[in-house]
Amino acid sequence: MNKFVVLLSLLALSGCAETVRETSTTTTAQAPWQIAVQSFGPGFQREMSGLNINQQLFGESEAADYAQVSVEQFNLMDDSVIAQKTDFRLRKRNNQWIIISQINSVKCREGRGHQDFSASPCR
Numbered sequence: 230m231n232k233f234v235v236l237l238s239l240l241a242l243s244g245c246a247e248t249v250r251e252t253s254t255t256t257t258a259q260a261p262w263q264i265a266v267q268s269f270g271p272g273f274q275r276e277m278s279g280l281n282i283n284q285q286l287f288g289e290s291e292a293a294d295y296a297q298v299s300v301e302q303f304n305l306m307d308d309s310v311i312a313q314k315t316d317f318r319l320r321k322r323n324n325q326w327i328i329i330s331q332i333n334s335v336k337c338r339e340g341r342g343h344q345d346f347s348a349s350p351c352r
Contacts, residue, residue: 269315293321295320313335
């Protein structure tokens with residue numbers, strides 16, 4: 230098992246639930262974390278917030294065929310949600326990374342609900 234961690238600090242979104250889907254891109258040279266970030270669409274990070282991206286690759290170094298990517302946005306400009314996390318699972322098929330599942334969770338501001346990441350909405 231080969232683990233590769235990518236941490237980036239950039240610049241917001243909110244939501245919650247689980248989505249299972251398959252998507253791919255036409256470029257095969259993209260890393261799994263790039264595919265995950267692209268799935269948010271062109272409006273991703275338009276508002277100022279913090280961003281952490283964590284990527285783990287599984288398999289023989291260059292032949293990794295499974296990846297987990299976590300995208301955490303924090304210090305959100307929302308009255309009830311302080312952070313959002315999206316966990317992706319990706320599989321490599323025909324030399325392309327494909328999202329096979331996506332799980333969204335949120336962390337509430339103090340006094341607005343749960344303080345850990347959960348699929349439950351904030352108040």
